[in-house]
Amino acid sequence: MTIDKYTDFFIEETSYRTTLNEKFKNRKNWKKIDPKIIHSVIPGTIVDIFVNNGQLLKSGDPILILEAMKMRNVVCMPMDGTLKSVQVEKGQVIPKGFVLADIE
């Protein structure tokens, strides 16, 4: 017996038997961005951290410096709030999309 190499694939409520390509298989499911989680927008190195966990901060207060492509990027609070935790350490090299800190 041969193994069926096709899978069911739905387009407009109809199932088609077909194969999936790598790009489709590797696609990332979309997630709504949580404004209370601060991600790195570029890979780089954490060179300085200015705040402590639990600190009450205002929108625009600097949290840390992420050095990337020889630029020192100040990552700031996007809103007023209490900083729950900084999730990186000084000197840490991080990729893009890495969680830097979260807000309560």
Add this chain to the structure above:
Amino acid sequence: MAANKKVLEFKKRREVVLTGGGEKAIQKQVAMGKMTARDRVLAILDQGSFNEYDLFVEHDARDFDMDKKTLHGDGVIIGTGTVNGRPICIFAQDFTVAGGSLGSAHARKITKIMDHSLKMRMPLIGINDSGGARIQEGVNSLAGYGEIFFRNTLASGVIPQISVILGPCAGGAVYSPALTDFVFVVDQISKMFITGPEVIKTVLGEEISMEDLGGARVHCEITGNAHFFAESEIECFEQIKKLLYFLPWSNSEKSNTQPTGLPDPKFDITEIIPEDPREPYDVRDVVRSLVDNSDFFEVQELWAQNIVIGFGKLAGETVGFVCNQPIVLAGVLDVDSSDKSARFIRFCDAFNIPIITLVDLPGYLPGVDQEHAGVIRHGAKLLYAYSEATVPKVTVILRKAYGGGYIAMNSRHLRADFVFAWPSAEIAVMGPEGAANIIFKREIAAAEDPEAMRLQKVEEYKEKFANPYVAASKGFIDSVIEPEETRKVIQHAIEVSSRKDISMPRKKHGIPPF
């Protein structure tokens, strides 16, 4: 005799220059699994047909002790020759000479042969194997690249331009191939990228090998930058010759009509396609059942496989095929497949190659990633390319042609010259299931047994609309044909279109959704 002495001296000079970067550098090249630039040129061209120019060109750089350095041929070979007996221009960067780096003399040689190819209306083959700009020549080498890009653009759509990546091709250098019509790569040998692994590592901290970043497979399967993948240089050269067999020499010519044979009867068009529109088949077998000798030359075989593009001969004349491929993602249109087919259509249109479209698709690929990747503007390229094309355009609807996909796949409305449909064709705004659920929403919800009602309504819809006759009644399709008539009918359509002459509104150029 004095003349003889001069001939001897000439021969001696030539012999020296022909050694390129010298024995040691050649050994290194060979150790990397690469052929030398000269061997590559000779392998592509017909035996004994190569005529070289600018052999004695030398650079005139002075800085950084360059005045003390002699670089034979300045690291590039240019010339003319023939392929399958037809004239062609060629250049090959010689990695054994200063890493094939591009300085102003090197660039001038390339632009000289490019100018020839455009002036004489013959294809250009460029073999890229270079470490990049010759840093010692500074801004002169940048100027050189710019001159090449400009000529690539000028010649685009006038003569076929072929790039062969047989070594590194990095930084700005990649844009010459990107501007040409077809890019050939060889596994483990070709490397193309804008910024290399080292820069990526220092700047971004990401570690990746050259092969994983910009190797032959990456560009054939992921980026779509390359069109033909080969395991070896020799296989690559065979592919180039095969491609040239299908191409006209310029935009003012038609492809070479060559005597060819009938399709191989083992590709039986009546057997390939399952009746159930949800069942898959390989559309390339349908193409093989139509073209001379069943010889279909696929382009970008490994990228965006949900659409199939390529060349075949029909009674000796080259035609381009654009076909939905039901075995991959059910043949949907998406960002990549629209890009891939739109560019191919424009190539065919530029070079007087009739386009045959085989339609069987359920629609567009749904998904956030597609929407956010710009499927609107990419999908629009396909509509643009078909609408703009003035070569003979023939469409055959094999099974499904739903919704926007029906319009996009060279429908009558985009000015297809001939649209045929098989009796199995379903031309409708969407598939029966989806349509019935919307149209009969109330009846289904109000029924005692909604599922039974739904199935009944789907059947009703299928009966009424899942056929070619509604579209035929409006003249959107010209004939319903039996599968076994397809070759004959297409061939006739191409024949009667051979004097096609339509004029478009006068404009400098359109603005396609690039």
